[in-house]
Amino acid sequence: MTDGAATADDPAGWKRLEPASLVINLLPDLWRTLLAGWPLLLALVMRGGVAELANLLVLAGVLASSLARTGIHFATLRYRYADGKLQIESGLFGRRHRVIDPARIQNLELVQNVFHRAFHLVELRVETAGETGRAGLLSALSVAEAEALRAALQRSAEATRAARATPTGEPPAELEEIERTGLVEVLGHGVTQARAGAAMVVYGLSQEILPTLYPAFYLRTLSRPGAGPILLLVFLSAGFVWSVVGSFVRHYGFVLSRTPVGLRTVAGLFTRRRVEVPAGKVQLVRIDASWLRRLMGYASLQIETAGSNALPGEDRVAEASVPMVPDALVPFTLDAVLPGYAASDAVPWRPAAPAARVRLMLEPAARWGALAWLFGRYVAPSLGLSGLAHAAPSAVTAVVFALAGALAGWADAQASAWKRTPTLLVVRQGFFSRVTVVLPRAKVQSVRIVQGPVQRVLGLWRVHVRVAGGRAISPELDEHDARALFRALGG
Amino acid sequence: MSAWQTLDPRVTWLWRAQGVLRSLFGLLPVWLGLGVGIGVAASPRVAVVSVLTLVTLSVVQSVVWPELAWRAFGYAVRPDALVVRQGVLWQHTVTIPRNRIQHVDLRQGPVERALGLGTLVVYTAAGLNADGSIPGLSTADAERLRDELIATAPHSDDGV
Numbered sequence: 001m002t003d004g005a006a007t008a009d010d011p012a013g014w015k016r017l018e019p020a021s022l023v024i025n026l027l028p029d030l031w032r033t034l035l036a037g038w039p040l041l042l043a044l045v046m047r048g049g050v051a052e053l054a055n056l057l058v059l060a061g062v063l064a065s066s067l068a069r070t071g072i073h074f075a076t077l078r079y080r081y082a083d084g085k086l087q088i089e090s091g092l093f094g095r096r097h098r099v100i101d102p103a104r105i106q107n108l109e110l111v112q113n114v115f116h117r118a119f120h121l122v123e124l125r126v127e128t129a130g131e132t133g134r135a136g137l138l139s140a141l142s143v144a145e146a147e148a149l150r151a152a153l154q155r156s157a158e159a160t161r162a163a164r165a166t167p168t169g170e171p172p173a174e175l176e177e178i179e180r181t182g183l184v185e186v187l188g189h190g191v192t193q194a195r196a197g198a199a200m201v202v203y204g205l206s207q208e209i210l211p212t213l214y215p216a217f218y219l220r221t222l223s224r225p226g227a228g229p230i231l232l233l234v235f236l237s238a239g240f241v242w243s244v245v246g247s248f249v250r251h252y253g254f255v256l257s258r259t260p261v262g263l264r265t266v267a268g269l270f271t272r273r274r275v276e277v278p279a280g281k282v283q284l285v286r287i288d289a290s291w292l293r294r295l296m297g298y299a300s301l302q303i304e305t306a307g308s309n310a311l312p313g314e315d316r317v318a319e320a321s322v323p324m325v326p327d328a329l330v331p332f333t334l335d336a337v338l339p340g341y342a343a344s345d346a347v348p349w350r351p352a353a354p355a356a357r358v359r360l361m362l363e364p365a366a367r368w369g370a371l372a373w374l375f376g377r378y379v380a381p382s383l384g385l386s387g388l389a390h391a392a393p394s395a396v397t398a399v400v401f402a403l404a405g406a407l408a409g410w411a412d413a414q415a416s417a418w419k420r421t422p423t424l425l426v427v428r429q430g431f432f433s434r435v436t437v438v439l440p441r442a443k444v445q446s447v448r449i450v451q452g453p454v455q456r457v458l459g460l461w462r463v464h465v466r467v468a469g470g471r472a473i474s475p476e477l478d479e480h481d482a483r484a485l486f487r488a489l490g491g
Numbered sequence: 492m493s494a495w496q497t498l499d500p501r502v503t504w505l506w507r508a509q510g511v512l513r514s515l516f517g518l519l520p521v522w523l524g525l526g527v528g529i530g531v532a533a534s535p536r537v538a539v540v541s542v543l544t545l546v547t548l549s550v551v552q553s554v555v556w557p558e559l560a561w562r563a564f565g566y567a568v569r570p571d572a573l574v575v576r577q578g579v580l581w582q583h584t585v586t587i588p589r590n591r592i593q594h595v596d597l598r599q600g601p602v603e604r605a606l607g608l609g610t611l612v613v614y615t616a617a618g619l620n621a622d623g624s625i626p627g628l629s630t631a632d633a634e635r636l637r638d639e640l641i642a643t644a645p646h647s648d649d650g651v
Binding site: 097100 | 574580583584586587592596597598599600615616623637641649650651
């Protein structure tokens with residue numbers, strides 16, 4: 001691989017995929033198309049199979065679209081390694097030109113499936129941090145070309161990293177245990193994870209579905225007075241049990257340790273998961289301390305790095321989590337994860353702007369009040385709950401709920417706060433579901449200051465701070481505080 | 492702070508064309524459906540007035556809004572960062588340190604190519620969406636800015 005050298009393909013050094021990519025890419029593309037269009041295929045089968053002319057035409061269309069995409073991909077994709085960077089161009093109507101700096105590459109993979117092996121080709125995958133998709137994907141290269149390209153990218157990345165390397169502190173000489181979670185704490189985590197909302201949804205659905213599917217059973221049992229609350233209690237209990245079992249299986253035997261190269265968590269009943277987080281790779285820590293968890297004197301930590309940690313089709317999950325940490329040990333544990341956190345304890349919390357606190361009270365008051373009024377006025381009578389509407393007129397219900405909303409908003413306003421130290425930004429929000437986000441300022445990828453139309457009237461701003469593993473959003477601040485925070489974070 | 496740069500004014504025509512097409516082919520069927528619904532529930536006259544009002548508002552928005560968006564949009568290339576501000580109602584200013592830039596895309600759709608325009612999309616390690624996107628650059632400006640942004644800052648750390 002020569003840096004930007006002229007090749008037989010193009011005097012500027014641009015190269016193309018091997019022609020065999022037409023074959024190699026066609027089948028996967030066809031498979032993806034069929035998967036995406038399975039309802040259509042199902043409809044075809046239900047209508048009488050593939051023998052009918054119309055159905056054959058549909059199938060021919062699917063095949064033609066795959067052929068067209070594969071052909072366009074082959075005809076329009078070109079790449080080159082020039083000026084120490086990988087450049088990829090593709091697209092027929094929307095032309096894309098991507099430049100990938102090797103120093104940003106997190107992972108380089110060479111993949112061969114059976115078709116690649118048949119043609120003596122290989123697929124080169126280039127991944128950069130924070131993307132679930134691949135920044136660069138060259139689906140059919142000769143083995144020699146792919147190896148040469150990979151070697152060139154790695155040489156360039158190594159040279160850049162060596163030039164940027166800075167001395168780091170001494171790592172611990174041996175394994176040092178920081179936190180061990182006992183059985184009772186793991187079960188407590190499950191109890192405090194339970195979502196009452198999910199149980200309510202299941203209960204609601206059962207009330208809709210059962211009378212239709214099993215009317216006799218419904219009339220015999222669940223329509224009796226008092227059966228509804230019992231069923232709701234059953235669903236709530238089932239939700240708690242499910243959550244507790246899930247926590248037990250996932251976090252059983254949890255241990256967090258410091259190793260000579262970083263952090264290690266070990267946990268799991270059936271699948272033992274050992275996560276190693278290299279030192280300095282922690283991007284963000286989220287502290288979940290719901291009211292129930294606070295009542296028990298615990299908090300839960302989610303540790304995020306830049307890795308995507310998700311297979312296709314899966315939700316992204318935290319790289320490592322500490323299920324339950326006693327309140328008193330949170331600063332100590334966090335200090336091990338993010339050195340310097342303990343010092344931030346001395347920095348006082350700064351509240352949201354006064355106008356923001358008023359807004360935090362008024363918004364839920366208006367929302368809860370309006371919803372309660374609409375329910376009492378329109379929904380309750382249609383459900384046959386006229387007795388309820390008679391006992392508590394919609395206006396009275398609305399006022400009660402508005403007051404409750406204002407109270408909840410007031411509690412949220414009291415909890416909304418932030419602080420920054422020379423190395424960290426800490427943002428806390430929510431009273432009932434309190435979440436505190438801690439991120440190292442050295443990891444900030446971008447910082448954004450945002451003002452909507454209502455905020456403009458009130459003179460409020462929010463600052464959004466993004467790191468590779470997530471983001472923190474400040475409470476609403478006045479202009480002075482928001483601008484100061486924005487500037488302090490590089491804005 | 493470097494001086495704020497504005498977009499190529501031709502981008503307003505691109506946005507207008509996109510807005511009108513979106514209104515006619517995307518929203519019009521929805522509104523016609525809404526009109527039928529209102530016609531059944533209220534009266535045909537109310538339905539016609541409602542739909543005509545919506546279509547008119549949409550076309551006006553497609554024509555006027557791009558000018559406001561163009562005025563609100565600006566970017567500045569500082570020695571240490573790219574700064575992009577945008578938004579008519581919701582105003583955003585985003586700062587992307589140059590040493591955090593992972594890669595840069597230059598995108599040109601068929602209409603953009605015909606107008607000699609391009610969209611520069613700047614990615615950091617922060618996630619799935621681009622952190623900074625600058626539409627409506629002339630092709631030459633876009634290529635110059637792309638080359639400038641991907642020039643590696645010495646002794647930088649990308650925070651990952």
